[in-house]
Ligand SMILES: Nc1ncnc2c1ncn2[C@@H]1O[C@H](COP(=O)(O)OP(=O)(O)OP(=O)(O)O)[C@@H](O)[C@H]1O
């Protein structure tokens with residue numbers, strides 16, 4: 087599908103995922119182009135998070151493969167997938183609740199700088215000023231400068247999500263996967279997050295975003311894939327998808343359930 | 344300050360002072376004799392090391408006594424084969440227990456949570472049973488491994504004639520059985536404490552805390568958690584091995600009972616009692632448990648009668664039998680009660696209790712400042 091102009095960063099190829107009798111993903115074929123924001127929408131239980139789980143190595147697909155940056159990543163460990171440039175914000179925030187906001191953001195910077203493992207136990211964390219400054223910078227970017235020393239566990243749900251976003255952004259990933267990044271946020275915070283995501287888009291980071299908020303989707307996405315009951319039922323630019331009769335049906339059906 | 348952040352440096356210096364002045368402040372507690380103080384230092388060290396694994400990563404090992412045992416056996420073999428010098432003995436103890444921990448950790452860390460704990464327990468019990476049976480040529484089975492008059496001691500005997508009796512363990516001429524033995528173990532405890540502090544404030548230490556907090560997130564953040572947990576496991580195993588080596592330094596005897604699961608459980612109690620994940624808590628827990636098992640267990644009804652001698656005989660006859668339940672053979676009852684109280688009311692251990700008291704005092708002081716300055720200043724001086 088990819089033309090000469092666009093490189094495919096992520097290619098989900100014929101992926102099936104079965105949980106016992108449940109066919110959570112059925113024959114998913116998805117191409118995400120470099121530098122684009124690709125939205126995945128669909129009713130609850132459609133398989134959106136499952137799709138991301140397959141992409142980050144949380145789940146091994148029943149069949150099919152995921153190719154990232156020319157490399158088959160199915161079967162790779164989560165840390166290996168992250169090390170080659172994939173970061174993810176989870177639907178239920180995954181943060182280090184006992185660590186401070188600052189430490190939460192410093193940790194991924196270490197993973198980026200030092201790799202998957204480094205036995206630097208005689209170094210002094212307080213003297214890692216470069217990483218500290220970088221972390222502060224990214225925390226400021228998501229508007230949480232005042233919370234540097236707050237234990238992450240005591241943050242509100244929306245703040246945890248913004249923190250998680252900073253944790254991903256500091257790694258400058260090639261591909262950022264966002265599972266409902268604005269859920270639980272106030273309208274104001276949602277807008278700042280959208281602005282932030284737009285800003286990173288200009289830096290050329292490829293993103294896959296799952297979102298229920300249509301306002302967010304249509305103001306961000308270059309391309310939208312609609313997932314329902316484990317299948318992609320429609321795909322294309324926002325305008326095409328908005329007017330697709332299948333999509334209207336799936337959404338109305340989902341809403342009535 | 345180059346070595347540790349300021350706050351940690353201060354606690355370190357205070358800690359070093361507390362350890363080295365043990366012979367003084369233990370006098371009122373009736374514990375200022377080398378044998379007990381050596382145990383304070385040795386089990387303090389073991390607890391500090393255990394806390395690197397349990398306190399930082401959250402992995403609860405029930406098999407650390409195995410490393411203690413390996414350390415003891417290794418040290419005694421070093422005495423028998425090479426020299427009565429304590430230094431090579433403890434170095435070999437660290438190396439061998441480290442290798443042993445590498446093997447056990449490699450397998451046990453394939454699982455986490457309760458399964459990890461059970462695997463370590465199984466390995467330790469296996470080591471204990473092997474020490475009693477198949478490995479008798481190395482461990483001398485039930486009798487335990489001790490020095491003999493025929494030991495080769497190649498390094499010592501290359502420079503001196505074999506003496507008449509069993510030689511003492513020395514450190515370049517200093518006899519390790521008495522006060523010098525205490526100072527040797529005390530200095531090693533201080534070094535061990537310093538290293539543990541360095542680990543806690545290092546990026547590596549932060550990763551270990553990250554693993555305890557959210558191991559999955561560590562993976563999606565790009566960390567391979569296995570080598571981190573394995574490193575923590577091996578380091579804490581080396582601390583345990585060093586403790587075992589030091590036990591042999593102060594008394595050159597190694598028996599399999601040191602590897603029994605009750606011994607593994609004891610270090611868990613020490614850390615929980617003092618405060619999981621804190622620096623000084625584990626040491627405090629170790630000291631309290633050693634104190635109870637050595638001093639409380641020695642108190643009998645006769646001593647109690649002496650203590651309460653000022654009371655009328657009828658009251659004495661009433662009080663003493665009740666208190667006697669909690670001392671002597673009943674010391675574990677006291678410890679158990681204390682442990683229960685701590686776990687229920689101070690889940691963060693005794694250190695948390697201390698912090699709460701300090702917070703309350705601090706609060707009082709704040710309040711006091713506004714209405715009455717003078718009495719508060721006096722109170723502070725009294726402390
Ligand atoms: N690990 C699992 N084991 C069994 N079933 C699972 C597992 N993960 C997801 N499922 C099921 O697969 C289906 C798709 O779930 P998924 O979380 O991907 O939906 P979603 O599209 O993200 O929904 P939502 O919008 O509510 O987040 C659901 O029916 C869910 O119960």
Ligand SMILES: [Mg+2]
Pocket residue numbers: 134135136177265
């Ligand atoms: Mg979901």
